[in-house]
Amino acid sequence: MTVPISDVKVNDLVFVKPGEKVPVDGEIIEGTTAIDESMITGESLPVDKTAGDMVIGATINKNGFIKIKATKVGKETALSQIIRVVEQAQGSKAPIQRMADQISGIFVPIVVGIAVLTFLIWFFFVDPGNVTSALETFIAVIVIACPCALGLATPTSIMAGSGRAAESGILFKGGEHLEVTQSLDTVVLDKTGTVTKGEPSLTDVLAYANWTEDTLLQLAGSAEQQSEHPLARAITDGMKERGLEAVEVEAFQADPGHGIEVKAAGHKLLIGTRKLLQKHHIQYEQIEASVTTLEEQGKTAMLVAIDGEVAGIVAVADTIKSSSPQAIARLKEQGIHVVMMTGDNKLTAEAIAKQAGIDHVIAEVLPEEKGSHCSASGTGKESRHGRRRYQ
Template identity: 65%
Template structure:
């Protein structure tokens, strides 16, 4: 049997020794091939033989060593929900189960995410518990299966609506009899016959409307109420009262036809089914971001196995496979180039529009496009471990999580239906005993209208649809929000703290200046120092060499090389002695530096590392290297300031260098000479001043500060640890993403508030109007259906938002 892999999230480790101890303990379990514990990520990956060991042994061993394993996580698709009250009921039921620590139902996405202890509860128990409520939990499906499920639901609602429309249209025709101003419309007498109306209305009521009766029965059986209860009560009242009038008409042999309400119940059901159809279609669109991401992946890969080229499904690629990628093809999985060079279009992952040149040794990302060269790539991450899979996972978790504002809407939805039923009953008695004095028919109409218009569908959809659409659109822009709460919190940020190295700057030194004294040729000096520094492994030396090559100069031969730690280097190039280094090096060699002292001081005042150059014991000039500012940093910081944000740069560099960089990007607020362990303390000081702080960084030493901040933003080009610690991952190395994330958060929260307004306004205005008898039941049904559709359509606007305009 093939070995399997298990990942455990471990709590309680305080140092790397703890990680080593756990690793050794797990490795000793029979059947475990290897165990790797990552202290920084608090994660253990175990490769094991399932025939020789049980995964429960891993948790037991970790706990025996004095540490704890974080709860298991799982998610399900849910079938059968009709409104937010259904979602609330399922969430409460699962949350009350022993061993379940957290459960979040997303009504719009029709999913539930559960954290649980598998020693106390199993997923099968959850499925059984929810089935008793009248719903179905379906183990999480892959993207294609889920889309198939959505398509089936759309077709099902389409069939019901068509049947309902055919049967309801004649009943709708009879409504002209209720209005004198429509008397000019021809009305066949047969349609006014109670038995004809009964024959048309009954299939609509009990076949098309069966879903509402089923939902209402399950809700009442579990001592709760939902939208189905309101619809079933309202339409049943109209239907059965009309049936009573029909029987009475027949038994008394009355002349003419009674005033029936079969058309009211049929029209209400038809409109609600139409609203459901629109809703299902629109909810499918809100998850298009995930489908687009999944669609980026290559379907097959061309691999070399046993010296034979084979084309296999992407699912069969394993780590270590050598993959051949031709020009114009998608790179199937994450890997490392072992042969060839090409420009790689990574725009679909990072948002960077310019292809990036890659050579042997460079890392490539699955789903990116190989533009112009043939490559051989060694697969390093496959399946769920690829960057694309991780992005999809983050987006799904964000869409399935809840913002605080959604929790408020859920609490309201939970008590809304019982309150509406009480209002409807009170309204009926007021009309029956006080307004119309015993006229059952007149009391029934406003009661039905209240029950129908008060359905809380729109309230349940208001927040999750916006979060789904907003986080999906953000993902397309290279902004990965790890949860709805982070999408909500980001809009309240008033202070942005930027790490310098790798965030404001490129994070790697580059040759910036070459100043030569009279009597020396600039290109010759560059060629000499480039050749000399080529023998050094120091980052500054490599920056000089790279800069020389970029200027199109070739390197010469070095016959003698000597590194002088703390001073610089000495080399023999084409028979000439070359020195590159500090003032102290030049003084020791009795080389006068006065001619270049002023230039050197100016370069150093700009935050650059300046080095003196001597050729054949004569001062030749100054060369400067610096960690250069990213091209977009100044523009991005200006955008943040225009948004009313206070922007601060935080760095461990000396104050002079930090202030020089700050001046280049238009910053006046700098916190310099901060040790890595002190960065989180600086964030805390700002928070103690009442500021809502976003920390933006990319390095391992930024992780504590990212975790401390109200919102942590990790530059996606940075380390995995920084990304793990952050709330938002910025897939591009462009600081414009910070402003983009804040704007996207603000637009999403504004959209949520608009949706909540739409949801509440229908009920706030509609219920009183219905109660005083000014709202016909069929109009109430149309208004209720339109409220849900309007909320979803408003949320979908986020998918088209362009935040750079």
Template identity: 60%
Template sequence: MSSQIKETSLQISGMTCAACATRIEKGLKKMAGVEDANVNLALEKSIITYHPDMVDDQDFEKKIQDLGYEVVKEKTEFAITGMTCAACATRIEKGLNKMNGVSMANVNLALEQATVEYEPSQASPADIIHQVEKLGYKAIIKDEEKDMIDYRQKEIQKQKRKFIIAAILSFPLLWSMVGHFSFTSFIYMPPILMNPWLQMIFATPVQFIIGKQFYVSAYKALRNKSANMDVLVVMGTSAAYFYSVYQAIINIGEHHAAQLYFETSSVLITLIILGKLFEARAKGRSSEAIKKLMGLQAKTALVLRDGVELEIPLEEVVVLDTLLVKPGEKIPVDGEVIEGNAAVDESMLTGESIPVDKNIGDALFGSTLNKNGFLKMKATKIGKDTALSQIIKVVEDAQGKKAPIQRLADQISGIFVPIVVGIALVTFLVWIIWVNPGAFASALEAMIAVLVIACPCALGLATPTSIMAGSGRSAEFGILFKGGEHLETTHHIDTVILDKTGTVTNGNPELTDVIVEPFVNEQQFLSLIGAAEKQSEHPLAESIVRGIQAKEIPLGSVQEFEAIPGFGVKATVDQKMVLIGTRKLMKQNSVKFSNALSIMEELEGQGKTAMLASIDGQLAGVIAVADTIKATSQKAIKRLKAMNIDVIMLTGDNERTAVAIGSQVGIEQVIAEVLPEEKAEEVKKLQAAGRKVAMVGDGINDAPALALADIGMAIGTGTDIAMEAADITLIRGDLNSIADAILMSKKTMRNIKQNLFWAFAYNILGIPIAAIGLLAPWLAGAAMAFSSVSVVLNALRLQRVKL
């Protein structure tokens, strides 16, 4: 057993008594490598002494979970500046993951963001910030990101100033370089520009003042036993600068011109800073979706306090405040109508262009637009809890998570710099020994070109910029991907399972058919039926009453009422005996209904729920209620089939209704009368057959299947639990969003592959060309800057995708 012993503490939730603490203590002590374990119930904390080569924190966490308890963790997002390439992101990630108490750290180069999951008893945000700064970067908690946004703007301005100064100082050096070529002999060359000491005066500020950021970053990288792009830049430009200084010194008093490379180092630094400036601006644009969403929020709210109307900043609104919303104004926060009515444009939230009528009791969502009425509302959700804030959070999370395809790029970037340094040294030796023996200048030029052309920036930006642009654009279409991995997986889907109620259908039953006997007055019939059903609490009764009231038919007066569970209702309305319900109810009350049986069967064959109604013991008519099909369902299913995707309906409803609904929308495969737990089993069966399954649902009963499917899609009009279990939320509730999500996944993956191809191809082609001496160092610098910018610009094309 190892002699090294460590101590760790874990915060534990779920303990209810001393027996719980004892149970955990005993369980931990039984683990191999654990010397001692002490669990404190009052502090909900355990202190464990252990041998780290035999057991670690993850093992303790699993053991505690197996015993039925949870290790408390917190997740914090940090904005990070100072990263220059994928190697920087990898270095920060590794540094954070090595910290005690940190269970997961994910660093996104394109977003300049780190997401860290940690145990609060062992680590804190301050510790994490200190670790990032120790690695040579700057971090700030994202809740305080306004400071970071200001910092980034200042950084862009600083880089811009540096570029202008570097360009002014490098221009005479570039002019002197032009004089070396025979084909540019027509350009006038002032003799003074060939003076090595004047060239040094121009080059030195560029190398050590403008280029100081590269030296600092390279030093910190090497101090932490890693290498990044700045190591390549520093090696290349320093070699060129110091060799030129050496040449200037040894050629003092000589008549022939020294072989100087001051222009190489200066122009390289100038071009790299220009590339960083373009990249920073482009990366700012790639978060445009979140900025647009944030920009939708109202800035102020009109609140009613103590009978006085006050206009206050949005941040000062509190839950249960009474707010006033005038026509043409944005609704400030989520809430409920308590007075008035209006048509509200919710297109920013749902994608639907038709305004929604809002009356007393209806839900309102912050940032939607009141088109024409005056509303008095009660605030129910503010700040981070509003629907818009939740959407922004999902988009940010998706942009911050890595897609599996990015792991390959990260692994390559992590080992890339040392390999390039090795190739550069080999290039130098091959040139000075074999290609051009003794020609130090030629060997140096080839080595510098290799160092500069090999920048792995494009490789590191290839995936995250596409994920950012793709998930941001999807959000504008009302499709929220919860992570980059889901954006990648979705394009593999070959089978879509649809829940029926609330997914294919609207989820709200409506009165669809009223068929009365010849001797019955329809208006009087509906007046009696509506009055009787108004007393019932059954959902179908509510649908019937709603349908009758929509026809503006006054309801009769009820003298007696009785609900008969499983059969229907019995009531006395306007002194008439009214029965509404099943065949059994009619038989029990000796009502003859044989002539209505064929009508009932026909209605039921259409997926409707048919009920018989009698007045004073005589059959008066048949009424039918149905959950109507969404207007877009049939077209959406046809579209999925055209994409060679199998569509299956999975429902707990009876088979006849399910088959009828399926036939109306074009679904041949219908699995009916399925319990919630059986839905997940059906998903498993398809996965076992090698299918990539997307489950689309909206209810609590769909949650297990949504979680189990390769991709779970929750209808945004459904329950919070369904949305929590799903990987994608379709805000509009329109099934066309399924095909849109798959198409956005395909377009994003194609964009990522294009970026990776060009990033790899650029390095694979560029390094050999530089090594054989066909690429001047300054051209290598320009090409390197262009490669990073081109990758970002290609990713930004996703923001113009039309579906």
């Protein structure tokens, strides 16, 4: 049964098909899938979810059929709270606006008083008895001297600025925060989707034994065509970019959280994590060092086994935006200290930061801890990078 989202109540059960948006915040009761949470967290890679995990409304169910129990609906959902923050920012008064209101509160009565005095002088002395002429001078004084621009320009600019920033994914909690951006000396950037593209792409293909890189990628890409996972699409797109044609896939089975089992071109393929190969008792010690190296570079390495033997590695990663180094260089030219804060491990974060030209990295930070890191650094404490303030 299909019902409007507004009719969904807490504890209602909702079915979400692959490709659909999760309608409300809730808990998965049944099913396994990968959820694209990029619109909330900025993370480019979907998060694997199973029964008992929480999901957020407005995120996208990528490749599994799930049943969820609604825990938050309407104005209580995470998306509604974000919208509320933007609305509050647009309606809040910055210090400069309060000053403008105070000035207007004094200036307006004075202007009205001068206009009335002008009307009386014009009516009784300059052009006696001519109401039209006296009224024109009264209106002229009001139009010219009344501080309309002073009272309207500031709230209009704050509303326009915070709205434009929200379109770019920047949320201001209030007008005062927007105002102080002119005095910023430090900018803290998240990695995924900000410094990087926010979507995975193929970076490495390593072949072993008697297999070539093209053959390995052709088989892996053909197998992954049957999957809807973004990592699978990255491998498939990489195959097409190299001009390789897909081969026929005879059988496909997904092992959620571990990888896939496929029969293609007469070969049995396993593509996925170490656990997948362990499950099938396939030795991979000879490529462990290469897998570790790729992971230290911030890449997701997938092991490939063909016909019961390890055959190679395909790696994907969220690569850096071409505009990131230029943007960061411009910030540095303005004397702004740039910091990258991420939940990734330190080696991965430093590899990305080096490509972007960022000197200071704060890694392995949980999402709920990022605010406290900024607050602690904003108290004026000294660090090896000098005094810094986070706005």
